[in-house]
Amino acid sequence: MTMSRPTIFLVDDNEAFLDLFASLTEDQDFDLNTFDCPQKALDALDRDPPDLIISDVQMPAMSGLDLFHRVSDRAPATPVILITAFGSTEQAVQAVQQGAFHYFEKPITDKLPLFWATVREALAKGQMQRHLAIFKKKRELGMKPPATLIGRSPAIQKVVESIQLVAGLPATVLISGETGSGKELVAQLIHEQSGRLSETFFAVNCGEFSSGVLESELFGHERGAFTGAVDRHLGFFEMADQGTLFLDEIGDAPATFQTKLLRVLESKRFTRVGGTAAVKSDFRLIAATNQDLKKKMGMGTFRSDLFYRINVYGIEMPPLRQRREDIPLLASYYLTQFGQRYGRSIQGLSEAALHALRRYDWPGNVRELINVIERAVIICRDDTITTADLPFDAATNEAELSDLNLVEMEKFTMDLALRRTDGNKSQAAQLLGISRKTLIEKVKKYRLEY
């Protein structure tokens, strides 16, 4: 299924008509495949469904009406236009009553403008149905607002450069990093900057589903593929055509799925579960993992050929504790966001609260920080968030100060002075009563970043 040039199957046992039709369509904006026998058309449909089928009604092996019924079973979204000769109009009318798109009486040469208009309408309807299926799914999943990557640390700057470098290339990207460190956000940014034709970005967590469900979610399934498959279901591979598919926790993908995924990535084709038709889809894959895939490869639980296929370009997300200078920026960004959401006008965080945030190790990374800020905004009674609004034990900095040793006390005070002066070292040194030179030395020693 591609959105560029549509494909039309023309089925007629009369070869002269096939030739005539082919010559009429030379300058039309679609690809025409002609079949002198309906069975051949059905076989081709199983391999690669067209966007429209135009068929004669009276044919020896199978009537156009039968062909229409079989098409509705195998590819219900494919519109069918029937062409009738004298004497077979009744069958065509019956087919239209049962859902065929339209019928025309031969000769069509005397009504070509109307015929082409109908063909275009049928193609548009087919495309609209596919768009609608994708649109519905997108609405179901909730459209994501544009991604914002906060952070000025060198580690985040490196990530931003990687995104810019790889976004426009068709390469598969593997993002690794701890949970909540922003892997999905980076994937979304790559998608936004990739210029992919469609705006679809689908995220699927491979660890969330059992093997069977994962396959049916990604490959889709045909009606009757298994108990409960009452209708055809489009999978994410198909819906992400021209867009981006983000496979999170790829390390958790079951072995059978890994094998099938490798095949899809190599051929860009797949079949729906329970189906035989080969479906084409041009999606860009971004995968993510919070596990060490090389280790899993060593243990034999992750296919090495799949690893090399997805790790064409790797991006490593640094954990938040390794870029503590981003914590105040993230905290204030999300403070504003939640302040607006909950209708609270909170000015900021107390020095001690900010200090506690900077000291904490954030095993849940940015996601955990967001939760902490949201909770703080909700419970905060004043216009400033204090350590009392923070959940973790280490937050009680005021009480904890007496426990700090002298070095930590010094670090804390310098941190405070630098923040108060917006990082102006001369002013901070003055405030602390030490020389600028000493301050610079200590800043370096304690790795205080401003």
Ligand SMILES: Nc1ncnc2c1ncn2[C@@H]1O[C@H](COP(=O)(O)OP(=O)(O)OP(=O)(O)O)[C@@H](O)[C@H]1O
């Ligand atoms: N640098 C950042 N700036 C702003 N928001 C961020 C940043 N990094 C992460 N976030 C936000 O933190 C939350 C968690 O990020 P995300 O879902 O991308 O993490 P993840 O690494 O994919 O997590 P997991 O491994 O658990 O799937 C999201 O709401 C995301 O928008």
